[in-house]
Amino acid sequence: MVTKIVIGICVAVLLSAGVAEARPATSAELDGTSWASTAIRGSKAKPKKVELSFTEGQDVWQEGSDPGTKVPILGAYAGCNFMSATYEVTTGILRWTSPAISTLIGCMPDRDGWIARHLNKGMKAEIKGKWLVLSRGTAVRIWLLQMPAPG
Numbered sequence: 525m526v527t528k529i530v531i532g533i534c535v536a537v538l539l540s541a542g543v544a545e546a547r548p549a550t551s552a553e554l555d556g557t558s559w560a561s562t563a564i565r566g567s568k569a570k571p572k573k574v575e576l577s578f579t580e581g582q583d584v585w586q587e588g589s590d591p592g593t594k595v596p597i598l599g600a601y602a603g604c605n606f607m608s609a610t611y612e613v614t615t616g617i618l619r620w621t622s623p624a625i626s627t628l629i630g631c632m633p634d635r636d637g638w639i640a641r642h643l644n645k646g647m648k649a650e651i652k653g654k655w656l657v658l659s660r661g662t663a664v665r666i667w668l669l670q671m672p673a674p675g
Contacts, residue, residue, distance in 0.1 A: 544653035548616025551596060554578040554649075559656050559668035566664040571602035571635035574666055576656075578611070600624075602639045604631030609643075618658065619646035 561574040577599040598611035598620060605627045609620040620643045626636070647658040647666075658666040 546650040546652040546657065549613055549618065549649035549651050549656060551578075551611075551613045553651065554613065554618075554656075555580065555596060556673075558671040558673075560671050561666050561668050563667045564665070566638070566666075570638055570664075573603055574639055574668070575601040575671075576668065598643070600639050600643060602635040605629050605636045607636060607640060611643075613649055616649055617646045618643070618649035620644050 555578050558577040559575065564570050564572075564574060579597050579599065580594040581597045595610050596612070597608050598618075599606060599608040601607075607624040607626040609624040610622040612619060612621050620640075624640055624643075642658075642660055642664060645660065647660050647664075650657045650659075654669060656668040656670070658668070
């Protein structure tokens with residue numbers, strides 16, 4: 525009897541602590557949000573922080589596109605330049621779908637290249653409770669929390 529009570533209490537504590545199953549992220553739930561990293565695991569050249577903004581904007585990447593056409597845009601900041609490109613989330617994989625445009629501040633080491641390479645190749649994107657978790661294999665993982673909306 526005591527064992528059942530202890531197990532029940534442990535389960536209740538874990539559930540109330542926000543332990544959640546990971547599920548694939550979708551474009552619909554990312555659109556209009558901004559996220560900031562709290563932890564990054566990867567190679568030695570990884571940035572100290574990553575900020576991501578999911579928005580929509582004018583399609584400047586396709587020659588001859590209608591100026592009124594809005595497309596999903598993913599902006600990324602890894603401590604030096606701000607980069608942005610069109611993006612998609614397909615079956616839980618987040619990737620840039622056009623070449624990124626960027627500010628041109630020269631920074632060493634190349635933290636921008638690290639995040640740009642991963643976003644170009646595609647990263648597994650999962651929502652786990654209040655976290656957005658991006659990963660590539662087992663070696664690269666970024667934990668991000670949603671930032672409050674401005675204003």
